[in-house]
Amino acid sequence: MAKVNENFLKLQGSYLFSTVGKKVAEYQKAHPDKNVIRLGIGDVTLPLPGAVVAALHRAVDEMAVQETFRGYAPDLGYEFLRSAVVEHDFKSRGVELSIDEIFISDGAKSDSANIQEVFAPDSKIAVCDPVYPVYVDSNVMAGRSGSYDTATGRWSNVIYMPCTMENNFVPELPGQTPDIIYLCFPNNPTGAALEKEELQVWVDYANEKKAVIIFDAAYEAYISRPGVPHSIYECDGAKTCAVELRSFSKNAGFTGTRLAYTVVPKELMVDGVPLGALWARRHGTKFNGAPYIIQRAGEAVYGEEGKKQVAEMVGYYMRNAKVILDGLKAAGYTVSGGVDSPYVWLKTPQGMGSWEFFDYLLANANVVGTPGAGFGPSGEGYFRLTAFGSYENTVEAVGRICRLG
């Protein structure tokens, strides 16, 4: 008799952004005349850069002709893309990697959910709180979380590292020793970034404890301050303790196009086993490569035109971030993030709960944000706004919020 994976049944409610989506859809249905502005989910709104569009058309044409048609891609990605990554994302920053340390995938969400598979089932994970829900949920589904305490909103077997105003949203080293440490910087959802010295502390800690850091660098393109590392491998010793996740979603607008990669350095040995070999085996068994045409699109991001266009897009969104940051500050809100990150993190006013503030903002300003509590218990009392809307909508949304008084 078949039985289900009971770990799936432990998952709390539905996925955060599904809940947000449903609430917005219900509101919009009840108020079809209202112009709802979405600054909630971290989805981009600008079209694909011209260089990417051109590369897609070219690749589609190749697929239309027998001589240039491509079937199954290499499991780990085409060499042309892996080379471009090594050259432009790392070598240019003084980080030496070889192409077989780069694993191309269909998205950083998949990678961040799948990476836990290569670790022992009884591994202990540590996460920032608040946190991108996928890190925790994928471990719940794998049976690593223990039981959920509804009173605290925490899992019994997960180490939480609170990131709040009190510590300037920088996690402290945990008291209990974890096996796997998830770090996302620039951070989703708080928008905080770590300076090199701050990240070095984590690298040293992981090497000392023989823990592995899963470093999610999906937002590195938004870094504006020079002291903030774009890659964890800018820190000494990171190659022996860290996996890095990168994405084309937020820099080049690939949220609906799907492309990402993971870096697993050859030096990263766990228990005497090269972690990259296990990750390669996972790719080879459970994945069949990202589409050829989309890998060509990714390659175009690194071309001269592509780089320029991506920089313009990032600049456009960062202007939005500034509008939100400055507008809310002027209106008396306590805000952070938004400098090295497309996310602005604000303290809800008058001690409102973060879902309460979500409903309040939706009803009174017709603006959608994301409740901090959706990212973990320490997110309660906070709220996330994203810079991914259009400039006009962002200005309008901030104006509406400010007028609430």
Added chain:
Amino acid sequence: MAKVNENFLKLQGSYLFSTVGKKVAEYQKAHPDKNVIRLGIGDVTLPLPGAVVAALHRAVDEMAVQETFRGYAPDLGYEFLRSAVVEHDFKSRGVELSIDEIFISDGAKSDSANIQEVFAPDSKIAVCDPVYPVYVDSNVMAGRSGSYDTATGRWSNVIYMPCTMENNFVPELPGQTPDIIYLCFPNNPTGAALEKEELQVWVDYANEKKAVIIFDAAYEAYISRPGVPHSIYECDGAKTCAVELRSFSKNAGFTGTRLAYTVVPKELMVDGVPLGALWARRHGTKFNGAPYIIQRAGEAVYGEEGKKQVAEMVGYYMRNAKVILDGLKAAGYTVSGGVDSPYVWLKTPQGMGSWEFFDYLLANANVVGTPGAGFGPSGEGYFRLTAFGSYENTVEAVGRICRLG
């Protein structure tokens, strides 16, 4: 201290097609002058159909303009594609499904590897032998396989259902009761197909035992005989016991474009839990949708032009299958498959081992096939050739094999 998932270390050697690929690359490097013909991996060679190419270009143009740009896709797929699937793949065959029973993904390999996650960790699986390696390997990685016996080539906790000449490549009901039954028909690798009455036996068995059938119908487009069901839901009662996997790879040439879907009927309850809800949760947590442009490409497969072009492609490959089947028969080989399937399955001559025959064929005819033993112990002494080459190459390869005498 981090530890690895030891189940990964249990995996035997590398993935079959990687090994084949390496052997071919080595041979080609040592003999650069030889014209090696690949009839090994099940990869297509004809370019994408014109209707699909046109749809891709249109969708790329949409992504280039803010008004029609698409970000994150709905977790489970766009309605336009799910509707087309329901209408053209099922309604037209008398099977009623609703769009929320269709789950769009990036490939049937991913789906067939991931589906095991929704079942209990101690589930017992049954597989045909020989078998597509992903079903077994994904369960090994999840810790369900027990230990590997190198003498028998079998996992201690997996139920094997031999498919050999003796039973005409149709599996018999297993003696031991499984929780999950993987069936692939038309079969990879044997090319065998089940008639409706034969498949009905399995549906009745699964319902009686409350087991779940994972029915891989990736090759349904190649069915030529009228008595062979294209979907397991053509059998009575299948909705309460079967998940069906479908792919765009083999019908429309999407091996390098990546698109597939899984059907999980609402009536499929496991342990009182609707399996579709768990699968939806997996999609929502660990996957971010197939690319918009590729879902549009998939939609085009169901248009008038698309259908015609796909039928022509399938016809082209099936002409190859006939060339292989007839040629080898005339040369005295014992062959099967190739009628409702792009795969021809042959008995190796003079009791040769199947890897031995692989090496022999590569060295003497410069033809690449796939050794039956790579698909499981009962595949030993058999060999797979695929119809996915060009017509000219297929004729040439068959000629070379026949001339070996």
